[in-house]
Amino acid sequence: MDLQHWLGQANDAIQQWADTFGPYERHPSLLVEDDRFAAAFEEFTGRLTDNYPFFHPHYAGQMLKPSHPAAVVGYLTTMLINPNNHALDGGPATARMEREAVAQLAAMFGYDTHLGHLTTSGTIANLEALFVARELHPGRGVAYSADAHYTHGRMCHVLGMKGYPIPTDDRGRISLDALEETLRTGEVGTVVLTAGTTGLGTVDPIHTALALRDRYGVRLHVDAAYGGFFTLLAGTAGPEGITPEPWRAIARCDSIVVDPHKHGLQPYGCGAVLFRDPEVGRFYLHDSPYTYFTSTDLHLGEISLECSRAGASAAALWLTFQLLPPTPDGLGRVLGGRPPGRPALGRADPRIRRP
Numbered sequence: 139m140d141l142q143h144w145l146g147q148a149n150d151a152i153q154q155w156a157d158t159f160g161p162y163e164r165h166p167s168l169l170v171e172d173d174r175f176a177a178a179f180e181e182f183t184g185r186l187t188d189n190y191p192f193f194h195p196h197y198a199g200q201m202l203k204p205s206h207p208a209a210v211v212g213y214l215t216t217m218l219i220n221p222n223n224h225a226l227d228g229g230p231a232t233a234r235m236e237r238e239a240v241a242q243l244a245a246m247f248g249y250d251t252h253l254g255h256l257t258t259s260g261t262i263a264n265l266e267a268l269f270v271a272r273e274l275h276p277g278r279g280v281a282y283s284a285d286a287h288y289t290h291g292r293m294c295h296v297l298g299m300k301g302y303p304i305p306t307d308d309r310g311r312i313s314l315d316a317l318e319e320t321l322r323t324g325e326v327g328t329v330v331l332t333a334g335t336t337g338l339g340t341v342d343p344i345h346t347a348l349a350l351r352d353r354y355g356v357r358l359h360v361d362a363a364y365g366g367f368f369t370l371l372a373g374t375a376g377p378e379g380i381t382p383e384p385w386r387a388i389a390r391c392d393s394i395v396v397d398p399h400k401h402g403l404q405p406y407g408c409g410a411v412l413f414r415d416p417e418v419g420r421f422y423l424h425d426s427p428y429t430y431f432t433s434t435d436l437h438l439g440e441i442s443l444e445c446s447r448a449g450a451s452a453a454a455l456w457l458t459f460q461l462l463p464p465t466p467d468g469l470g471r472v473l474g475g476r477p478p479g480r481p482a483l484g485r486a487d488p489r490i491r492r493p
């Protein structure tokens with residue numbers, strides 16, 4: 139797809155829409171002479187050269203990736219309108235796109251029911267999951283592996299909960315023996331399991347931890363901010379194949395965080411939190427004197443801690459999912475490095491040769 143062509147189309151489409159509202163005069167502050175802008179733009183683009191080549195296949199220094207061209211066009215087109223997904227009063231079209239994209243994320247993990255929304259980041263998404271955990275288990279703490287993202291310890295502090303870092307085994311996975319020892323104290327209400335640790339990409343044994351929930355009555359939260367989209371490769375074989383058990387077990391956990399702005403090919407400003415039980419929406423209950431007037435449908439601000447959020451983020455994700463849905467043959471194909479049309483290999487596929 140030709141990015142320049144579609145950015146031009148974006149401008150035309152938004153102008154056509156704007157014209158339906160009748161003529162108006164642009165505010166003088168918006169009328170900038172090209173010559174004046176050129177000088178600022180030259181300095182601006184010069185400064186931007188002080189960056190690392192995230193787009194380059196030889197660059198593997200950080201988890202940053204360039205956004206998919208569809209995400210760029212989706213984001214920039216919507217930014218020309220600038221809707222706010224806090225409420226249907228601020229961004230009706232993009233709020234609906236957000237609900238559709240979030241439903242696709244929930245289906246990707248195998249949730250039959252869900253309540254969820256996009257967030258500005260994985261940090262805020264995890265904060266929301268731990269906030270709900272605190273409401274359900276007041277006075278009890280949160281256990282997470284010593285290799286879990288630092289945000290868990292930090293957010294425990296913010297929420298006034300005690301954090302319990304649990305040692306890891308020699309592969310960087312949470313030690314279930316050490317975890318169980320801590321759970322025996324009865325002081326822990328929630329266990330955070332990581333699907334793709336930030337440092338090593340390790341996946342905790344989520345399937346084995348399910349039994350601990352039943353035994354100790356704890357909540358299980360999966361931080362899949364970094365690794366979540368790799369669930370699309372679970373059960374496939376070949377170089378990209380991934381052991382399926384922990385990934386399949388995520389469907390039975392209570393909440394999930396996944397960051398489309400990591401492996402979902404989105405620009406920054408796009409995390410997501412999903413709850414298996416939609417009833418947890420009651421913990422968010424509040425009223426707003428400024429919004430929630432235009433519809434009796436659910437406003438996303440009614441089920442999130444953040445207020446204003448870019449509708450453009452939801453639009454970018456929705457448009458990307460039209461091309462690459464979060465399915466094994468959609469985004470999974472990209473993550474597995476498979477060329478278009480080549481099916482995922484199953485475990486029993488005769489083309490797989492093992493050493």
Ligand SMILES: Cc1ncc(COP(=O)(O)O)c(C=O)c1O
Binds near residue numbers: 332361362
């Ligand atoms: C596992 C995990 N959780 C949470 C986060 C925090 O996400 P964000 O940087 O979007 O706030 C990260 C970021 O690297 C992460 O890898």
